[in-house]
Amino acid sequence: MISSAISDGVLTKRTHRMCRILNGIDQRISITPASGLIDFLKGMEVTNEQYRRSGIVKEKRSIFLYNEGLLNPESTLFLARKGQDILGTLSVIANHNNRLPCSKLFREEMAALQLEKRKVVELGTLSVRYQADSENIVFMLYLKIMIYTIFIEQVDDIFIQVKERVAAFYERNFLFKQVGGTKKHPDYSDLNATLLRVDVKSIRDKIYEQQCYGPMGWLRMLRELGLLQHYRTLSQQCHSCPRFTPDQRDAELYQYLCNL
Secondary structure (H helix, E strand, O other): OHHHHHHOOOOOHHHHHHHHHHHHOOOOEEEEEOOOHHHHHHHHHHHHHHHHHOOOOOOOOOOOOOOHHHHOOOOEEEEEEEOOEEEEEEEEEEOEOOEOHHHOOOHHHHHHOOOOOOOEEEEEEEEEOOOOOHHHHHHHHHHHHHHHHHHHOOOOEEEEEEEHHHHHHHHHHOOOEEEEEEEEEOOOOOEEEEEEEEEHHHHHHHHHHOOOOOOOHHHHHHHHHOOHHHHHHHHHHHHHOOOOOOOHHHHHHHHHHHOO
16 A cells, blocks of 8 residues: 555655654654643743754844744644653644734745635744754654644645755655745744645545545555554544643733743
8 A cells, every 4th residue: 555655646755764763763752732831931942942053043032932823722832752851842833814924924925825715734843952863853743743733633734934955855754845935034044944835635635536545545554654553642642631722821921931
């Protein structure tokens, strides 16, 4: 089934390899939603640390990185942890009033895609603390959050904004394709930014259109990729663990701390 999925354009050989990498990563590392304001702030502190280290934001910024999209109650900040240590972050930012963070810079490109009747999310605040296996943690974060968005949230489109020089990495490994050209991002030190998209709906349609996959083809595909247990664990965690949803006071405190 995997070979047919690759030949049909549903998967790529590179993505298949990344799934094998995920299964070999330290099983003590978990990916779970932030469960409270302190959890949320610790994650945003890690994000700010790594953004400053890589030059995405300037040193004079406060200890927390402000992200308005995360204040949407339907958005979720995920944390990669090993024990009590937070190793990395990645957020699923929900569409609010037909606006995502990426629409600020790529408004025309987003409008041209005519996404009004589709469920659209943006992945943001990727950060991983520098260590020997940091690249593997990036794979783990992205693969698990893509399992979450595609199979649990059942979105139609996933967008990310990335530095131009790393866009090829996401295109090779995670089914993303570039939308439009490169632009300087005013919020992130005028770095050259690229908008990438996964058209999940078209991939889903390819699965269901092929008789060999059957009506539960996506479950069979997850099993063949060795990801079925990851899906089940993530699904259980997301339904049983409390997910931090900021109320008005949390939002005001977070904004205040980000502007100190």
